[in-house]
Amino acid sequence: MMIERFEEITTEEQTAVAEHDHTVKVCVAAGCLSSQSDQVLDALKNGVGEHRGCHVKGVGCMGLCSQGPLVAVESKTGAKSGSVMYQNVKAEDAPDIIQSLGKKPVARLELKTNVPFFQRQTKIVLENCGEIDPERIEEYIAVEGYQGLLTAVTELSPIEVIDEIVRSGLRGRGGGGYPTGLKWTTVAKMDGPTKYVICNADEGDPGAFMDRSVLESDPHRVLEGMAIAGYAVGATEGYIYVRGEYPLAVERLKIAIRQANRLGVLGSKVCGTTFDFNVHIRLGAGAFVCGEETALIASIEGKRGTPRPRPPYPAEYGLWGKPTLINNVETFANVPAIVRKGGAWYAGIGTEKSKGTKVFALAGSIQNTGLIEVPMGMSLREIIFEIGGGVPNGNCKAVQTGGPSGGCIPADYFDTPVDYESLKALGSIMGSGGMIIMDDSSSMVDVARYFMEFCMTESCGKCVPCRVGTVHMHTLLNKIYKGEARRHDLETLEKLCDLVMNTSLCGLGQTAPNPVLSTLRYFRHEYMDLLVDGAEDGRGATAVDAQLLEAQS
């Protein structure tokens, strides 16, 4: 029986932990790895060597990526029991850290953990990140991993599982915010023996790295979520579509799938029942548009990743024409906890319409760059100034959410609660969770131009409004930024925004004007200042002023 096997593993793990007085955890997710945390891990492992009672292991992301490599020490005995975190650790620091075990922590490396960054978070998706070794299924099981799946397949009917998801109020975390329960219900209702579950891990939004961190730090959680989904909608095959730029995430997923198959929690006869579920990995090859569900399906089928008109939606006609459920990594990562603790528990977190928590990637001009998870409804101010620690130099000007499909929210609106509806009302979107903070030195026109350049190069070329429209909008933005444009150019730009937004085939084109529209809405003066005939009195704009000044001097 699977449940006994789980208990056995849990006991083994707990005994192993109990034998050690100290556990040293080194972050080996991509952020810290790029600052050579692997060398720190090796140095600590070698240093500890025969030191009994100390266990060194690699773990996933601890969140504060900018201060990496991060090391956490948990001690049960000694003068300083409890946990200590170290930042910017180098391999040379290993002896000092080992020396300090059970004594006073190494002061020069210590990272204060009694700060809002660590205290104000609510972790559901990231609960195991930075705690368990992502390459060992045993550790995941010891923290109640695969319990949700076991409960689902042995005690609940597929309909009961879906009911639980509906009750939780979970909405798609890829950006759209479509109710997950409703999506599952639609796919479950479709006839036919063959259905598919797809996990969208094509995190193309530049500046967002939530999915990457989850896959690298806790891959089993995503697999468990997919398997539960498969059981609920009646699918036996699952695909994870991962960006080709994330080799480490792919590697850890492969290991996780292999371990799960061996243990019998995936593959044929999941947990000893009659339910089969096989997971395959598909590698993306660097196309942003493949984050769009129909383009992603085309890509899995081995074709160019171009979207097609919807309806029919993938729920009806998806992968190889079969009913297909597509959810984002973070959505699936929420599922195990919901099944384990109940939909009502999840619905108790967050706001009325946006339940649960959301993972955000803080980047740009901010003190604490990294990964955070907060309940929905927290204000932008709390996220940026309390958890994020504010802007290092200068004033915070705006925050960009939702990547190339989102918008810029100016500092005046930072008291807005973060939920799907509020952000939409401000002309931005929740998006997948990237938050780029900008200070005074950022020109909003430049930001709009940057995103337009992105959409222009990433447009797949299938529909004309997006393929041609983005090029024209980019040309106009360039012209404005260089100070060569006039008022009628701005008018043309606004007309084009409207056209592209309303006539493009897929989400990429429909949302491409968002960065322009939102910066125009809140920072119109920056555009006007750059126009040749921008100022109200018809006087020349800054660019012309500069030229005049230069000519006079």
Place this chain on the structure above:
Amino acid sequence: MVSNTRKLEPPSDDKRWRIVVGTMRRNGFARHSLIETLHTVQESFGFLDEESLHYVAESLRVPLSQVYGVSTFYHLFSLKPAGKHTCVTCTGTACYIKGAPQLLAAIADKHGINPEETTEDGNLSLLTARCVGSCGLGPVAVVDGEVVGKLTPDELLARLQEVMDHHDD
């Protein structure tokens, strides 16, 4: 899902073709394994040449036009050989704000290459990535597969010089 177990002879007896055949076999020579197969070719040979496109098309029974279409659609596939060393500069939003354009300008200045170009001596290729996901360390570059973060233009140039000198020894 038409499967085809008929094995075509690889274009040459280069051992790397075995890895490519392995990928196709693992997928039952199914047409939908085209992207997977191209990934393997690119990993094994560094780029996709005409010969390999023909071979993959015939082995998987996919029209050559589709193979060409797919290999030009996705950014990760390259139809040209890369230089001996590669520098992938991240141009994601976080890196852009933290100074990625300056990094690109510095390389253009010193080595005379723009993104997606290779120096004339074939020593260095400059590529850009949309986001390598290490936003906390921006601006980031991946030099010969190794991620280096929090870069200034001078640091990046020094780093590039280092890998190029090291290899030439």
